[in-house]
Amino acid sequence: MSTFDDRERAFESKYAHDAEMQFKAVARRNKRLGLWAAGLLGKTGADAETYASEVIRADFEEAGHEDVFRKVAADLGGHADEATIRAKMAEFLIEAKAEMVQPD
Template sequence: MTTFDDREHAFEAKYAHDEEMQFKAQARCNKLLGLWAAGLMGKTGADAEAYALEVIKSDFEEAGFEDVLRKVSGDLQGRASADEVREKRAALLPDAKAQVLSDNG
């Protein structure tokens, strides 16, 4: 194997790892957002965890965050605006990334 091949394989492995970490961070962020929303709806314990799982699953409907935004905003029924949900998610993303990194560290 040549040096070029080694570098190519290393780049591909790094790319795959980075994509996996990004996916995990997005899922963790959606879970945290779901737990936050569950709290606003008065859900606790297992009910809050189940709702957070629903939020995670809602992200598989389409690419991007809009599917999650629709679910959470709709479920909150005016307890928080779509802009507040977006702001909360943006605030939670760094925490989610840190949690994923610490889980894999």
């Protein structure tokens, strides 16, 4: 086996790991966003968790984050504007990535 093959395999492993970590961070972000939105909608407990799960599932409708934004924006109606929702999405992604780096 050549050094090139080893380097290629290492690169592929790193890419797969990075993609998995990004996927997990986005899922955590979506859960936080869902719980935040649920709070604005007056949902608590199991209802809030169910809503957060719906937000997570919304991310599988299409590539990118617009599907999640559209769902939350439509559900919230006048409770939050576009800038607030997008700011929360960015904030929660940063928090989710930081949480994944630091062990509990």
